[in-house]
Amino acid sequence: MPKQHTYVLGLNTYDHDVSACLLRDGAIAFAIAKERITREKHATGFYQEVIDYCLNAEGITLDDVDLVVRNCYILPVPEMEERLVYQDMPGFLPPNERAGAPKHPLYLSHSDKVVSISHHLAHAYSAFAVSPFEEGVVMIVDGVGSYQSDVMEPYPPTDTATPLARESESYYKFSGSKLECLKKVWMEPDRGLLSDEFYNMPGLGALYSRASTYIFGDWNKCGELMGLAPYGRKEQVRHLLELTDGKLHVPHWTREFNQPYIMDGDEKWETSPSMRHWEDIAWRVQDDTENVLLARARWLRETTGAKNLTIAGGVALNCVANGRVAREAGFENVWIQPAAGDDGIAIGCAYYGWLEILKQRRGFVMAHSYVGRRYTDQDVSNASAKFLVRIQTSAVHSDDICRDTAKLLAEQKVIGWFQGASEFGPRALGNRSLLADPRKAGMKDILNSRVKHRQPFRPFAPIVLAERAREIFEGDEDSPFMLIAKRVRPEWRDRIPAIVHVDGTARVQTVRAETNPVLYRLLKEFEALTGVPVLINTSFNVKGEPIVETPRDAMICFLTTGIDNLILHDTVVSKNAWHRVVGPLVGIYTDVANLVLSSTRPV
Numbered sequence: 001m002p003k004q005h006t007y008v009l010g011l012n013t014y015d016h017d018v019s020a021c022l023l024r025d026g027a028i029a030f031a032i033a034k035e036r037i038t039r040e041k042h043a044t045g046f047y048q049e050v051i052d053y054c055l056n057a058e059g060i061t062l063d064d065v066d067l068v069v070r071n072c073y074i075l076p077v078p079e080m081e082e083r084l085v086y087q088d089m090p091g092f093l094p095p096n097e098r099a100g101a102p103k104h105p106l107y108l109s110h111s112d113k114v115v116s117i118s119h120h121l122a123h124a125y126s127a128f129a130v131s132p133f134e135e136g137v138v139m140i141v142d143g144v145g146s147y148q149s150d151v152m153e154p155y156p157p158t159d160t161a162t163p164l165a166r167e168s169e170s171y172y173k174f175s176g177s178k179l180e181c182l183k184k185v186w187m188e189p190d191r192g193l194l195s196d197e198f199y200n201m202p203g204l205g206a207l208y209s210r211a212s213t214y215i216f217g218d219w220n221k222c223g224e225l226m227g228l229a230p231y232g233r234k235e236q237v238r239h240l241l242e243l244t245d246g247k248l249h250v251p252h253w254t255r256e257f258n259q260p261y262i263m264d265g266d267e268k269w270e271t272s273p274s275m276r277h278w279e280d281i282a283w284r285v286q287d288d289t290e291n292v293l294l295a296r297a298r299w300l301r302e303t304t305g306a307k308n309l310t311i312a313g314g315v316a317l318n319c320v321a322n323g324r325v326a327r328e329a330g331f332e333n334v335w336i337q338p339a340a341g342d343d344g345i346a347i348g349c350a351y352y353g354w355l356e357i358l359k360q361r362r363g364f365v366m367a368h369s370y371v372g373r374r375y376t377d378q379d380v381s382n383a384s385a386k387f388l389v390r391i392q393t394s395a396v397h398s399d400d401i402c403r404d405t406a407k408l409l410a411e412q413k414v415i416g417w418f419q420g421a422s423e424f425g426p427r428a429l430g431n432r433s434l435l436a437d438p439r440k441a442g443m444k445d446i447l448n449s450r451v452k453h454r455q456p457f458r459p460f461a462p463i464v465l466a467e468r469a470r471e472i473f474e475g476d477e478d479s480p481f482m483l484i485a486k487r488v489r490p491e492w493r494d495r496i497p498a499i500v501h502v503d504g505t506a507r508v509q510t511v512r513a514e515t516n517p518v519l520y521r522l523l524k525e526f527e528a529l530t531g532v533p534v535l536i537n538t539s540f541n542v543k544g545e546p547i548v549e550t551p552r553d554a555m556i557c558f559l560t561t562g563i564d565n566l567i568l569h570d571t572v573v574s575k576n577a578w579h580r581v582v583g584p585l586v587g588i589y590t591d592v593a594n595l596v597l598s599s600t601r602p603v
């Protein structure tokens with residue numbers, strides 16, 4: 001029987017945000033990050049779970065895959081795996097995976113069907129190959145990329161660096177499937193004990209992570225840093241990024257930065273006397289970042305004359321900077337990869353294989369990021385049917401789930417919303433979301449106290465009917481992936497105060513019927529009841545956990561938090577009086593919740 005499809009598998013491996021993307025005839029069939037499966041935030045390690053997820057969802061085996069393309073930003077995958085044979089590196093290959101990895105056919109593979117590529121090249125393919133543009137330019141900025149000695153693509157000979165320098169910024173132009181590097185910005189390794197930690201290197205993304213480490217004790221709290229920045233005072237801290245004649249200079253930190261957050265267990269972050277200092281640094285780092293990115297984007301525009309800009313890399317998750325680039329850089333169109341961080345590397349690897357190795361043409365546009373597997377109504381029933389779930393909940397089928405959910409939202413209920421395929425990337429875009437009414441400012445505190453447990457300064461994002469967005473938010477640019485911040489128009493700020501940040505902005509997601517008809521209809525129903533075509537949309541998870549993937553994950557989160565109602569497809573799940581008795585037992589620890597939902601008692 002002839003083979004029906006051509007399959008390419010892209011993988012981001014070993015370090016944070018391990019992920020897989022499966023292409024079927026050049027279109028994304030499925031993509032998933034490991035954290036959604038293992039429930040460990042930013043999961044590292046081996047990649048078997050994500051491969052199995054994609055292959056099982058498609059109903060094929062690894063033998064059906066024509067090409068596998070991989071990346072690990074630390075080292076090329078073959079060299080990384082050679083080192084893992086003789087070196088114990090639990091951060092990259094945990095002990096529980098060490099015995100199983102060598103049994104997998106891709107581990108230490110020498111097949112000519114298995115290829116490794118460098119980091120920014122993968123980011124670049126994730127940006128342009130699935131964009132709606134036939135030609136344009138690409139901006140890649142992240143914390144750290146490949147070593148100069150491992151970079152694959154040709155780049156201008158004037159952008160010199162030593163072999164141990166790391167990628168920091170890369171700029172390209174593209175036409176059709178052809179990609180050309182225009183500029184590389186490198187980070188040379190820094191001196192000292194911590195020189196191998198990228199956030200001590202002199203780079204744009206590295207500097208942002210350095211500030212995140214200083215303020216929050218974690219290099220990966222860049223989103224929190226962006227949210228804190230508007231609370232800072234302008235010009236209280238010297239410049240931490242300086243761009244002169246296209247040359248980026250990152251000054252060394254000195255003894256003036258003497259108030260790092262120390263996680264000693266005694267002092268709470270929120271009550272630290274260093275808060276004013278941290279806010280001022282956050283403002284400076286954000287302002288410097290925006291100005292450098294805007295200057296780089298304008299340089300791209302002026303150098304190439306391009307009308308279209310695509311963006312990827314971890315820094316592309318900075319929606320405030322993205323908003324300025326979209327409005328001020330001079331491009332007619334800006335498209336940002338929804339999985340702009342390293343989970344999106346899997347997409348780039350897959351499309352490098354499809355376009356560069358298999359020499360196929362571009363034909364797929366990533367109009368949405370709903371590329372997880374779909375769960376059946378039976379999966380939903382199974383999540384609701386366990387004995388200790390049934391005795392504390394009621395599940396009712398709805399003939400019009402959007403109408404009934406809109407009524408609950410208008411009654412100020414916090415809704416867990418589970419529909420269709422999961423989103424790929426760090427943003428919940430309406431299929432794995434917590435939804436709430438934005439009309440009362442207190443809803444932000446309700447969400448935080450009942451479910452999210454986030455710092456009170458962090459804003460919640462709005463979803464809005466795309467055709468109404470210009471009426472409520474400033475700016476013409478579309479924002480389907482919640483990656484552009486916009487100013488809320490003054491006449492709307494008092495109508496939807498729960499989504500307005502302290503600086504008057506909001507991280508907007510525009511919703512269209514073509515890409516998410518159920519979410520679109522929910523917004524229409526809510527507008528019919530309230531006159532407001534906007535809802536709060538935040539990720540369906542609690543602080544420190546990944547976004548839920550399965551109906552079972554959703555049920556655990558529902559039972560162990562203050563979510564009022566859980567919507568699973570067309571089923572409305574509510575808590576009954578028994579929940580007050582059983583719920584505290586379920587909510588003590590997550591492992592107790594897992595035990596409850598895996599109960600084998602007859603239903």
